Amino acid sequence: MDVEAALALVDGEVYRQTDRHFTDLQQVVVTNVLQGRKYLEIAEAYGCTEGHAKDTGFLLWKLLSEAWGKKVTKSNLRSLLTGQLKSFVPLPNQLTAPIEAAKTSQVSFVGRQQAIANLAGLVAQGHKVIVLQGEGGVGKTTLAQQFLRSQNFELVLEVLMAKETTNIVAVASVVEEWLQRDLNEDSGKEFGVTLSRLKRCLEQRRVGVLIDNLEPALDSHGKFIAEHRDYIELLRILGDRQLQSTTIITSRDRLCEADLTLEHYRLAGLDLTAWEQYFSAYQIEPATLAPIHQTYGGNAKAMGLLCGIVREDYAGNLAQYWQENQHYPLVETDLKNLVASQFDRLQQLDPQAYKLLCRLGCYRYQDLSTVSSTGILCLLWDINARPRRVIKSLRNRSLLEFADGEYWLHPIIRTEAKLRLEFLTEDWQQAQRKIAHFLTTSVTRIDNIQAGLTALEAYYHYIAIADYRGAAKVILQSRENQWGQYLTLGTTLLRLGIIEPLLVAIEQIVARIDHPRHRSELNNILGDLYWTTGKVPRAITCQEQTIGTSRHSQQLLRPTPENRHDLYYWRMLEVDSLLSLGLYNINLWELDTATELLQQAIDLAHNTKHHAWSEKASLSLALINSYRDRDMANSPVARLYRLIIELEDPAYNTGRFAYFMQLLGQVYCNQRQLEPAQKIWHRAITFARSSHYTQIEAKSLSGLGQLERFAGNYRQADLYHHQAIALLEKIAAKCDLAEAYFQWGITLQHSRQTAQSKDCMTQAVALYQQIPAPKQVARITVALDSKL
Numbered sequence: 037m038d039v040e041a042a043l044a045l046v047d048g049e050v051y052r053q054t055d056r057h058f059t060d061l062q063q064v065v066v067t068n069v070l071q072g073r074k075y076l077e078i079a080e081a082y083g084c085t086e087g088h089a090k091d092t093g094f095l096l097w098k099l100l101s102e103a104w105g106k107k108v109t110k111s112n113l114r115s116l117l118t119g120q121l122k123s124f125v126p127l128p129n130q131l132t133a134p135i136e137a138a139k140t141s142q143v144s145f146v147g148r149q150q151a152i153a154n155l156a157g158l159v160a161q162g163h164k165v166i167v168l169q170g171e172g173g174v175g176k177t178t179l180a181q182q183f184l185r186s187q188n189f190e191l192v193l194e195v196l197m198a199k200e201t202t203n204i205v206a207v208a209s210v211v212e213e214w215l216q217r218d219l220n221e222d223s224g225k226e227f228g229v230t231l232s233r234l235k236r237c238l239e240q241r242r243v244g245v246l247i248d249n250l251e252p253a254l255d256s257h258g259k260f261i262a263e264h265r266d267y268i269e270l271l272r273i274l275g276d277r278q279l280q281s282t283t284i285i286t287s288r289d290r291l292c293e294a295d296l297t298l299e300h301y302r303l304a305g306l307d308l309t310a311w312e313q314y315f316s317a318y319q320i321e322p323a324t325l326a327p328i329h330q331t332y333g334g335n336a337k338a339m340g341l342l343c344g345i346v347r348e349d350y351a352g353n354l355a356q357y358w359q360e361n362q363h364y365p366l367v368e369t370d371l372k373n374l375v376a377s378q379f380d381r382l383q384q385l386d387p388q389a390y391k392l393l394c395r396l397g398c399y400r401y402q403d404l405s406t407v408s409s410t411g412i413l414c415l416l417w418d419i420n421a422r423p424r425r426v427i428k429s430l431r432n433r434s435l436l437e438f439a440d441g442e443y444w445l446h447p448i449i450r451t452e453a454k455l456r457l458e459f460l461t462e463d464w465q466q467a468q469r470k471i472a473h474f475l476t477t478s479v480t481r482i483d484n485i486q487a488g489l490t491a492l493e494a495y496y497h498y499i500a501i502a503d504y505r506g507a508a509k510v511i512l513q514s515r516e517n518q519w520g521q522y523l524t525l526g527t528t529l530l531r532l533g534i535i536e537p538l539l540v541a542i543e544q545i546v547a548r549i550d551h552p553r554h555r556s557e558l559n560n561i562l563g564d565l566y567w568t569t570g571k572v573p574r575a576i577t578c579q580e581q582t583i584g585t586s587r588h589s590q591q592l593l594r595p596t597p598e599n600r601h602d603l604y605y606w607r608m609l610e611v612d613s614l615l616s617l618g619l620y621n622i623n624l625w626e627l628d629t630a631t632e633l634l635q636q637a638i639d640l641a642h643n644t645k646h647h648a649w650s651e652k653a654s655l656s657l658a659l660i661n662s663y664r665d666r667d668m669a670n671s672p673v674a675r676l677y678r679l680i681i682e683l684e685d686p687a688y689n690t691g692r693f694a695y696f697m698q699l700l701g702q703v704y705c706n707q708r709q710l711e712p713a714q715k716i717w718h719r720a721i722t723f724a725r726s727s728h729y730t731q732i733e734a735k736s737l738s739g740l741g742q743l744e745r746f747a748g749n750y751r752q753a754d755l756y757h758h759q760a761i762a763l764l765e766k767i768a769a770k771c772d773l774a775e776a777y778f779q780w781g782i783t784l785q786h787s788r789q790t791a792q793s794k795d796c797m798t799q800a801v802a803l804y805q806q807i808p809a810p811k812q813v814a815r816i817t818v819a820l821d822s823k824l
Contacts, residue, residue, distance in 0.1 A: 039070060042117045049103045050096075059317050065093045069110055070117075091352055095319050147310025148179050155183050155284075155301060163299040165275045165283040167250075167291050170303035173337030176286035177248050179303060184284060189244035193218055196447075197249045198402060204253055205402055207266045208536045213403075216533060217485055222730060225535060225569045225768035227266060233766070235273050242280040249447055250287035258292030271296050305334025315354065318343055324355045327362070337446070341378055344434035349385065375452045382433065388419050389429040394460070395467040396436070396445055397453030400496055403489045403537075406442035414474040415467055465501050472497040476510065482528050483518035489534070491515070491525050495541055504548040511542065512557050519727050520690070526561040530568065531729070533767070539565050552589055553602075556582045556609055563616055570770030572620050572807050579613040579620070586610035604645060611641045611649040618656055623771040625811040627660050634660070651676075652696050659699050662706035673703050681715050694723040694732045701739050710743050717743075731772060734763035738776045741783060750787040757783060774803035778816055785819070794820065 046066055047058045058066075068078045079089040093110060100108040100116075108116060158166055168176045184192050195210045211230050212223040219237045224230045237243075253264045260267055274283045275297045285291065290300060311329045312322040320343065332338040342357075350357045361377075383390040395415040399407055409427070416423040427443075430436035437444045445453065457464050475494040482488050491510070498506035511526040519531070529538045542562045549555040563578035586606045593599045593606070614637035621630035634653045641650035651672060658671035679685040680697065687693075697720040704713035717736040724732035741756035757780035764773040781796035797820050804812040 038121070039067065041121055042070060043067065045117065045120055046096075046100065049100060053099050053103060054316070059092075059319075061089070061092050062096055065089060065096060066113075069093070069113055075110075092319055145178060145182055146313050147306040148175070148182070151179055151301075151303065152183055152186060155179075156187075158299055158301065159187070159282050162277060164277060164279060164281065165271060165285065165296070165298040167285045167287055167298055167300045168303055169287055169290055169300050171305075171333075171335065172288055173335045174303055174305055175336030176303055178336065180246050180248070180284040180286050184244040184246060184282075187244060187282065189282075190242045191218060192244040192246060194246045194248065196402065196405060197247070197252055198400070200451075201252045201261065203400060203402070204264055206536060206540065207264065207270050209540075211270060212534075212536055213485075222533060222766045223535075224766065225770075227269070229765065229768045231269060231273050235276065235279070238274075238279040238281045240280075245274060245281055245283040247283065247285045250285050250291065251289040254287070254289050254291065258290050260293065268293055268296065271298070305332075306336055306339065307334060310334075311339055314339055315343055315346075318347055318352075320346055320352050320354050322354070324358055328354075328358055331362075340434055341375070344432070345378065345381070348432050349381070375449060378433070378435065379452055379456065382435070386426075386429050388426050389433075391463075392416060392419075392426050393430055393435055393445075393449075394453045394457040395463065396443075397450050397455075397457050398464075398467045398471055398497065398500070399445070399450075400493070401444050401447075401450065404493050406439075406444045408442060410478070411471070411474055412443055414470045417466070417470060468497045468501045469503075469506075472506065472510070476513065479515065481516045482525070482532075485532055485534065488525070488529050488532050489537075492529065492534070492537065492541070499544070504545045505551060505554065507541075507545050508549050508551070508554045508558060511538075511561070512554060524557070524561065526558070527564075530561065530564060531727075535565065535569065539569075552585050553605065553609075556585045560609060560613055560616075563613070567616070567620055567623075567771075568769060570768070570803075570807055572624060572771070572809070575620055576617060579617045582613040583610055583617075586613070607640065607644075608646055608649075611637050611646050611653075614640070615649055615653050615656070618653060622656065622660065623775075623812075624807070624809040625815055627663065631657060631660055655696055655699055655703070659703050659706075662703045665706075668703075668707075671703075673700060676700055677704075677712055677716065680719065681712070689719075690723065694720050694727070694729055697723070698732050698736045698739065701736060705739055705742050708746065710746060713739065714743055730763050730767050731769055734760045734767075734769075734776065735772055737763070738772075738779055742779055745783045745786055750783060753783045754780075754787075770803050770807060771809070774800045774807075774809075774812065777803070778819070781816075782819060785822075 043058075043063065043066060047063075050058060050062065065078055075089045075093065097108040097110065097113070100113075104116065104120065106116060155166060155168075168180055170176050193214050195205065198204045208227045208230065211227075211234050215221040215223045215230065215233060215237070219234075219241075221233055221237060224233060253260055253267060255261050271283075271293075272295070273279075274281060285298075291298065308326060308329045311325055311334065315322045315325060328342065332342075346352060346354050346357045379390065379393070382393065392412070392415055396407070396412065398415075399411075401407075409424075412427055413423055416426060419426060427436065431438055435445075435449055437446060457467065472494040475490060475497070479487050479491040482491060491513075495507045495510040498504070498510065512524050514522050514524050515528070516522055517528045517531075526538060526542065539562075542558050542565070546555060546558045546562060549558065559578040559582045563575040563582070566572070566575035566578060586609045589606045590603060590610075593603055595603065614633050618630045618634035618637065621627070621633065634657045637653035638650050638657070641647055641653070643650075654672045655676065658668050658673050661668050661671065676688065677700065679688045680693075680700070697716060701713045701716035701720060704710075704716065717739045720736045721733050724730070724736065737756050738760035741753045741760065744750070744753035744756060757776065760776045761773070761780065764776055777796045777800035781793045781800065784790075784793035784796060797816050801813050801816050804810075804816070
């Protein structure tokens with residue numbers, strides 16, 4: 037039998053009788069019956085109860101019996117269709133059109149054609165930001181998503197605001213993720229730079245933006261709360277009429293910021309016709325819908341939840357449901373009360389599913405907007421028999437959303453689940469720990485942003501139960517990464533450019549950590565975060581605290597075999613912090629202080645298990661001496677060059693050594709040894725590009741610009757300087773950016789471009805003043821006043 041032709045024939049009869057095409061379940065029933073399957077198999081394939089599949093089949097056979105004048109049953113369907121097909125002459129595309137229409141029709145999206153047209157009209161009038169306002173569950177999110185899909189945007193960017201104000205994602209993190217994960221752009225270390233980069237992207241690409249569930253970020257007057265007023269800057273950018281983007285915001289509350297240009301569109305509940313269409317699609321007689329529709333004000337989410345209850349718990353008998361529940365004592369007729377009643381009923385009918393639903397409220401559904409089946413199963417630690425049945429129970433009652441193998445809770449459902457679970461203290465604690473353990477163990481290697489965000493998600497679950505030590509361990513857990521290293525999550529995220537969330541996370545817990553080593557490790561990472569973002573004084577404070585704790589701890593430990601590992605680790609932290617402080621002070625041009633700190637690192641690490649730090653400190657010290665034009669007979673420069681370039685020693689000839697590779701190039705440059713400097717910098721650039729280490733690539737390009745200046749090739753030098761500046765502005769590394777502007781200014785000075793040279797040096801001074809680095813300012817001022 038031609039199954040597609042048979043489906044087209046049946047769909048045609050359904051459409052003639054009801055003015056509606058196949059529902060998804062009707063299509064599944066016919067297809068599987070023709071293949072000889074039982075109702076139980078059909079139900080398992082579709083994800084409904086056997087009774088619901090039987091009811092759908094019974095109503096369909098009844099409809100076909102009336103259409104063909106013959107009794108149609110599951111048993112004789114195939115033979116009757118064979119006879120009907122002999123006289124069935126399909127029109128062009130009739131075989132596939134009804135099937136595709138059934139597949140693509142979205143029963144849950146009804147009654148909003150006019151709203152779609154109205155939104156399109158607002159966009160045509162030039163409105164760039166539209167606030168879709170309405171009550172909870174009225175269908176704002178569904179309409180917004182459907183509208184953005186209808187506009188055929190190249191890309192849709194989304195931010196789902198947290199239900200609770202304390203969990204709202206910082207706007208800097210949102211834009212950073214859009215740029216890095218969706219737009220394939222590096223984010224800046226300053227919010228203004230990041231926004232400028234986003235604006236450039238939206239000027240060049242046709243993009244839709246959805247900001248969902250905004251009201252938790254608003255105060256009682258409809259203005260952004262103090263902690264999240266940076267969202268105003270994002271909306272100001274998105275409202276620019278030069279952009280190709282359209283932004284839809286969903287919110288229960290009106291957004292009342294006078295400085296923003298936006299349009300509000302009020303979304304009312306669905307009308308009775310839409311409700312009747314929806315219930316009919318699920319084979320539920322809508323005759324008694326009018327009072328129910330009136331009670332719930334046409335709320336779309338209420339419509340879906342009620343339909344699910346009637347289908348699964350009342351076998352599709354809407355009248356029986358309303359007879360039992362019309363006097364339900366609601367405080368007010370809104371979605372919150374409907375959800376509460378659904379939870380109560382679930383608790384009576386399926387206690388195991390109820391328990392799972394409450395536990396699922398622990399997930400945040402933010403950085404990770406969905407949960408895998410494994411992530412759900414980890415919450416069934418005390419349910420051994422048929423755990424997947426419990427999951428199916430929630431799906432069938434429309435309490436657990438599902439698509440593409442992933443699960444999530446509607447925000448309203450999640451709020452109720454979380455509230456109920458918080459009363460069960462033991463379950464609340466256990467669920468948070470189970471989720472944190474699942475997230476931690478699911479990531480064994482970090483080589484992309486998503487893996488890093490997944491691993492970091494465990495941090496928030498420990499924070500929810502005030503387990504700050506557990507949260508610290510998440511950041512400090514080491515894993516393999518794309519650079520072939522075994523580094524802490526914090527250090528890996530820093531290299532991946534996940535700056536803002538990591539910075540906020542460490543700042544939130546570092547002062548609450550009693551464990552001395554964990555606190556010192558966090559300070560060590562925090563120092564590098566501050567250094568990267570140009571907050572050098574804060575970075576210095578963090579490393580000084582680490583050094584103080586390390587030295588004190590070493591004094592308390594006796595050199596016994598039992599303490600060997602602890603002594604090793606404390607010494608490593610001390611040496612690493614000394615090296616970091618030395619590098620910070622070089623950036624500040626505090627060369628005497630840097631020399632003292634680096635020498636301390638060398639004295640502590642030389643010919644010990646920490647000798648690698650001694651080599652790096654010695655190279656950094658050689659860089660200082662090259663600035664001072666001092667004798668470097670005992671420096672490691674020549675040996676390292678030979679190991680990297682001539683011998684290609686794998687211990688040094690690697691991306692892991694790229695940062696100090698570019699320092700080596702600077703030493704040779706300062707000595708005017710142009711050929712080895714050029715080879716080293718080209719090698720560093722190769723490694724930097726392979727591991728997306730933008731900072732190293734930029735610093736090496738700036739160095740190549742200096743080499744071309746020495747050779748008098750000013751045009752090529754300008755090209756290198758320009759490339760370096762562009763990369764450093766991308767990541768907003770202030771110290772390196774200031775030095776790059778300074779070097780470009782010197783090149784322009786040599787090529788007699790006085791005005792341009794002054795502009796570059798002035799920008800360098802401004803950056804160093806922000807850090808602040810007064811000796812660097814003085815150094816550049818001298819160059820500005822000099823004449824060649």
